[in-house]
Amino acid sequence: MAPYAASFTPNGDQQRVKAILDFIDEVRDSKLARDIELPEVVVCGDQSAGKSSFLHSLTGIEFPVSDDVCTRFATVLHLRDTPTAQFRAFLRPAPGTQAQEVERLAKFTPVVSGKEEIKGVIDAAREHLEVTQSGFSDHVLHLEASSPGNMNFTLMDLPGVFNSSSDKQSESDKYRVRKMVLGHIARPRSIIVYVRACHLSQAQQNLGDEIARVDPLGTRTFCVLTKPDKLNPEEEPTITAGWIDLLQRQQPCPYHVVKNRAFTQLRSTASEHARAEETFLNTGEWGKVSTKHKGIPECQRRLEVINAQNHNAVLPDVRDDLCQSLEGLRLQVSRMPTPPPINIREVLHDATKSFQDIVDASLRGLYDGDFFESLPDPRTDVSQLHQYVEARIVTLEEFVATSGRSRQTTQAVGEAAAKQLGGPGLFWAEQSLLQELTGKLKKAGSASRFNPTLAQNLFYDLVDKWGDHIDAFVEDVAGQAKEFVKVALAYVVKPQSLPRAGEFLAQRVQKDVSGRLRDLFAQLRQDHSTRKPINFRNVNSFSTRAQQFEAVRMSSQRAPGQRSGISRQHASALDAKVLVQVLGDEEYLYRSAAAATIIGAEEHYKSEVEKLARIANFGTVTSILVEQLSSLLRYQSIERLSPDQVASISEDQTPSPSPERLELESKIKTAQGLIAEADKLRPNLGQRLPKRIHAYEIEDDQLKSRKRTRIAALQPRFEEDQSSAQRPDVIPDSYEDEPLEFLEDSEMVEVD
Template identity: 25%
Template sequence: MTGDTVVPGVSPPKTPETPSTPAPAPAAADGLTNTSLEELQTEEQRRVLDTVARVRKCGLEGTVSLPQIVVVGDQSAGKSSVLEAVTGIPLPRSDNLCTRYASEISLRLASTDSITIKVIPGPDRTATEQVDIKAFEESITNFAELPRIMDMAMKVMGIGMEADATTKSEASAKSRAFSRDVLSIEIFGPGRPQLTLVDIPGLIGAETKATTKSDIALVAGITKHYIEQPRTICLAVVSAATDYANQTILERVREVDPEGERTLGVITKPDIPPAGSGLQKSYIELARNEDIFFKLGWHVVKNRKFKERDVSLEERNLLETSFFLTSNWKCLPAETVGIEALRRRLSILLFEHVKKELPKLREELELALIRSRDQLVQLGPSRSTGGDCKAYLTQLSLDYHEICKAAVDGHYEAEYFHTDVDPNFSIDSPSTLRRTRAMVQKLNLDFAKRFEDVGHKYQIVMTDQSAAPAAPARYSGHPEDVPEVLGKPDALKWVRKALVRNRGKELVGNFNPLLIGELFWEQSEKWENLAGAYVDQIAGLCRRFLRNLLEDLCSDDVQRRVWSLKIQDALKLREQAAKKELSLLIEDHRNYPINYNHYYTETISKCRQERQKEALKASITSATSTQTTYPGGNATQYTTKVDVDKAVAHYSENVDPNMDNFSCEEALDCLIAIYKVSQKTFVANVTMQVIERHIVRGLDKIFSPIFVNGLTSEQAEALASEPPASKRKRVYLEDQIRKLEEGQEIFKNVL
């Protein structure tokens, strides 16, 4: 190197460019920088931590929790001094300057020395601010330039901005005391361990003229964000200058790590409490893990005093060693005091922690990759131009057509029909809707049964008893739909009233043929409402099926456009056509019934035969007598005789001389017969001419490749163009998948 270039870790010259910030402390020779840092890792540890470093480099810090060491504590507890001593990196600091932002210091193994400084924008930044902040990146090879670059980074964050008279108000508005942005310092060089350490602002106890309530809350939020991550080792720093009971960091770390499994307590400034004082004794007890217990224990380090600020790190270590050999702190085990021992402890802690977490980390990474891929698939291919949109819609319509046709035809071989299958086949289940043909067949059968159960106004039971029998037990519908039950006497009364109203020139004992029409219309008055409700039900279920299918095949924005601009209107037209067809059936139904089905006459004949059969049985029973004889012994003989003349006479007496009664019975027989025939015909017509023709058949043609082929590029773009939010999400997911795949490949090679 030439000029004033300094290898990181070698004492840099002071520069006049940063008079307000003390120059970094001179580092020791290369032996300190490289040897002391390499103590953090053995060769095995380096390989394990190299895996984490490479995954971190993929940019996955915000996706999965990565192992790291975070130095936390109250304000002015000496965190930055501990970080500087552990890493061997001279950080710019002054006696009255506190940390205003989180600093991630990443040590990277490389063949040449260099330092890269970036600012990672916080979550509270706007999109414009994020772009501006991400644009900041500086690379240097000299630690002497670090104060100047960090000042530049603070200006980018808007921390402590000073303004001249002309721009004071604007700058004041942007100025902030603390920031949620993160200063990233990557230090590359030979012998560097793969290690990331984080220094965050110290917790603030009370408001001052320099800090507000919002600053206190902001710093607390930053601390919480880091320490609650399950793979973070917390270096909880407390200053021996004040009572540790008043230092809030101990409470914070115990909230997120109650067992102390990933917290190492660090006591700084042990030279401040007077020798033999109660404060010193309490801190020595704390260091022995006798008060606040951490499974990882406690450690004590001695900071440089203000007058020692220009002392090199090597000289600092010598002063620290001397202190622990001569002070009351010498009672502590050697492995719990001094920066060299702390490095060795961190070496073991970090390695074991990372080694334990690597399998879980790999699993989390793979799950994140699966989720990201699923989300990208849901977005579909990129749709930037009219051609892209038309190609996308062509494929979408082809998928829609194939699945929809299979659903309507009842071919359920595709995987789409085997997802989350509902064993109860409930119509509220999306899996039931997918099997459209099976659903329609089931509902058609239910509709036919419902029509048979409750389609008629009166449930006529042809018995001679005056009390009306109960409704059929199989009916399970709404109580208001239950037909009114009429026994034979009540049924004949109902028919007689209609007969009287419709009497013409026919002979008494006959009835006007048009009487059957009036009785039929009254008996079937519920048909229109039942059929209309069924058409609405099937139309609604098919509408839900198509909406679910679109949601499963494409993104929300495309689904909404295709639905509103094409499918919704098509379904409305089909539903209107179905209702018009139903209205034609109802109009036919309102005319006098016409029949050419022999089942009509067979039913009438059966009704008459049943009536004659009952009368004949009663006559024979009345003319039957039984005689008992005893021919001898214990035997008994029964002789049954039927008096034929008496039976015929009794049967003749059953002929009702009232001619209206005869007419009513004949009309009732005709009504029952024509109703049975017409009901079956009407149900068949509704299911075939209305439901099948207008609602179900042709669903697959609503949004087909033929339709898409007829679209112009502009129309295709209007239907399928990708909104800005989706484009941003696509870019994010593609970048995330690239990072995750890179991380996955790293694990494959290492594990």
């Protein structure tokens, strides 16, 4: 027995079994599947042989059951043992399906949360495929059911074969189903699970002879006998004895008998059905059959072993096929003509209108075109220039208005003082700054009502950080324009790929936009840097407000404890007395002048914020972007590209590959990844020759002799079956009770 099969015990290594099954599923899902012969377990039988009921018992998943046709398309069931339950269902189009139909099938996305819902999914798929009452579909329903304690198993349920037509199954349907079934059972790497009703005669069975023809040595067939309860051993002793003999000898193929649920027992639980089945199969003539060859639990075990060993055994051949497919793909790529060199100017000219349309839409805030829908996140995408510029201008204005001062100039007026001054929401000079300016005025011996020199110096100190804020705004907007150009240009030059052109033009836009925005703020920044003299207006207003505020503040700070415990009339009289004292205080004159200076600087700061807002308004900034972006791909701009610039853009730029080449390269990458995965599953696979094949593919004289001997041994039984309808048909197979029989290494041949 081959070492790959004999040493493999799936019950002892379920994780490896799962990994191999998942790998085969991955190959089946890839674009290489049509070129690779993949192993599969095909459950087939004649119509109404009890196949759906058998699958219900085997998998725990309820399949539609009826006396009429109930399976109208192939269903692939993927069972996996996983820590958490996960379910998925989808339809896979048949080869050659038109794009419109593929799109329609992709809309079948039912939500499945448990095994009990899968029967409803099968019914829904029947409606989606429009085969509820008649007809058959070549599309395949895939059901993935993963849950703790599940079998690690993948099987395909095929429609039952039938001979007679009716209003629900036409003559063309008969040949269509037969072709579908034969196409799967003829594959040399598939395991055939033939579901055969015990009580039906050979004349009523259609598939047995076809299986014997495609698998004459029986190395791939496993026969499941169903409905033994419909066979009366007393009335049909010969048929019963024939089946029991085959079940006992397990020759020429492995047989297994199970009892199907009756229609009245379809809702019975698995344990209830198991007890009923065990009771029936352990009584009467069926009690003579070994427990290893009857009942659902043992059938599950045998099929799981057979499936795992078959997948494990053919894994080297699947890898060999992948290697051959990879070589073929590389050869196709090598024979493809080299694409012509890219004409950079021509590509950019062709993209001009599309690029201009995207620029206009982005700056107008119209984000519903194909370009915008092709990008990942519309909320934060670099393509939305209108939204970004608007938000960035607001951020700049709010920042300079609230946090842009280099130091704090005012503080809120207290509640009591605010009432005296006329209401809440008022501010007076910040205490530490007030004291600082008061000290300067005392030192200079100046107690004028307002000091314009100090106010001017204070203002320019306050706007000291504006240059950094403006620079950040300019770089942000220019950087956004750069990223926009890269994304938009990459979109409009499809299918050409011009990353160097995108980078070159994007950098040029960034430089030009940055220069224009700096020019916008140039005069304002020059005034600040040169400390241009300021003509303060409304000086008297500054002084009046400052004197009023400082008088109230100083009086409220004098003897505040004297007010406690006295009437409001006495408190008012006290405030008036203190206020008179304050007004005659020399400190009040300096503090009032300092406060007026702060108010003047603050008022001019506010007017400068308004001036900044007028400079950096949305219309002005977007007009700069429109001008710079629109001129980027104008005819004159493209033609003005120097030869050195064109050469720089074209450097290392390979022509864009054709869709056919891209498809081949994608398949090559997939094949390389799958081969690497196969090597991880079986590290020694890489030592096999790519063209090594099984001996049965090239029959030498010795193998032919063995084959003739096996067929001759089975032939009498075949002839006897044909002559008597009372004798059950024989499905040739070489399975023993346990593992499959695989060829030894000595039976492998090398071919050049």
